[in-house]
Amino acid sequence: MSTAYYSHPDCRRHDMGRGHPECPQRLDAIHDHLLATGLDVALDFREAPEVDLRDVELAHSAGYVAELKDLLEQVSASGEPRALDPDTVACPDTWRAVLRAAGAAVAATDAVIDGEIKNAFCAVRPPGHHATRNEAMGFCFFNNVAVAARHALDVRGLKRVAIVDFDVHHGNGTEDIIAGDERMLMVSIFQHPLYPYSGAVSKGTNMVNLPIPPYTRGGEVRDMIEAMWMPRLEAFRPQMIFISAGFDAHREDELGQLGLVESDYEWMTRRVKDVADRYADGRIVSCLEGGYALSALARSVAAHLRVLAEVA
Numbered sequence: 099m100s101t102a103y104y105s106h107p108d109c110r111r112h113d114m115g116r117g118h119p120e121c122p123q124r125l126d127a128i129h130d131h132l133l134a135t136g137l138d139v140a141l142d143f144r145e146a147p148e149v150d151l152r153d154v155e156l157a158h159s160a161g162y163v164a165e166l167k168d169l170l171e172q173v174s175a176s177g178e179p180r181a182l183d184p185d186t187v188a189c190p191d192t193w194r195a196v197l198r199a200a201g202a203a204v205a206a207t208d209a210v211i212d213g214e215i216k217n218a219f220c221a222v223r224p225p226g227h228h229a230t231r232n233e234a235m236g237f238c239f240f241n242n243v244a245v246a247a248r249h250a251l252d253v254r255g256l257k258r259v260a261i262v263d264f265d266v267h268h269g270n271g272t273e274d275i276i277a278g279d280e281r282m283l284m285v286s287i288f289q290h291p292l293y294p295y296s297g298a299v300s301k302g303t304n305m306v307n308l309p310i311p312p313y314t315r316g317g318e319v320r321d322m323i324e325a326m327w328m329p330r331l332e333a334f335r336p337q338m339i340f341i342s343a344g345f346d347a348h349r350e351d352e353l354g355q356l357g358l359v360e361s362d363y364e365w366m367t368r369r370v371k372d373v374a375d376r377y378a379d380g381r382i383v384s385c386l387e388g389g390y391a392l393s394a395l396a397r398s399v400a401a402h403l404r405v406l407a408e409v410a
């Protein structure tokens with residue numbers, strides 16, 4: 099079976115303005131690098147569908163979904179961008195991108211569970227892990243990974259799923275949505291202190307939060323993951339693993355001050371894949387979160403994909 103690569107042109111049309119780090123060129127950089135390195139031939143390219151809002155309401159409140167839909171449709175009709183917070187801007191094409199990003203995650207989940215593909219990477223934007231049950235923030239509108247994870251549990255009938263988040267920023271939205279749901283285990287690393295200035299104290303016993311001091315290098319991060327993540331993942335025995343794949347902890351990325359490199363992302367992916375192979379029939383769905391230094395982002399995604407696709 100293959101590794102699927104989900105994306106859609108609508109994800110590129112979401113544009114938060116000149117100079118914004120979460121820019122359409124992020125997807126171009128990844129795709130161009132895959133073509134230049136020949137890694138594209140190892141992937142099953144699939145077009146992301148629009149998400150069913152009933153799936154979104156498994157992770158977000160119905161009121162929030164309706165309010166955001168109305169707001170983004172107003173922006174689309176008016177043609178005028180609107181800021182939801184100082185960092186998060188909606189443009190006329192944002193609603194379609196939001197639907198495709200969450201739709202990719204759900205479609206990938208179904209395809210993996212159905213055995214059509216081995217695992218999947220969703221090259222989508224906007225990202226999702228800061229979106230809480232009731233609020234858009236931090237470049238995020240719908241929480242793509244949380245929506246997909248809840249779909250796996252509530253629609254597809256899995257009993258235990260894990261979420262791995264290695265973005266440089268704490269996935270506060272994911273934590274808000276899943277805290278206390280013992281069907282789900284979330285393990286994460288993040289720089290602390292750093293936006294959104296949360297995560298040092300976990301909201302639930304189903305969390306393994308690893309706050310990392312600025313300027314920490316990959317070797318130390320690996321040691322912490324081995325000591326803290328791996329025993330919990332092994333004991334949990336997840337039936338499927340979702341990855342919030344942020345690559346902004348790379349040493350070249352100016353939105354954080356951690357010191358990871360491509361080999362660290364390769365190592366993390368391999369450790370997660372080892373768990374998935376043992377307990378989850380290899381089932382992994384990974385969704386792009388952060389990563390804003392374009393060359394480092396592209397190289398890191400390629401390292402991540404080489405492990406998922408088992409390309410030497």
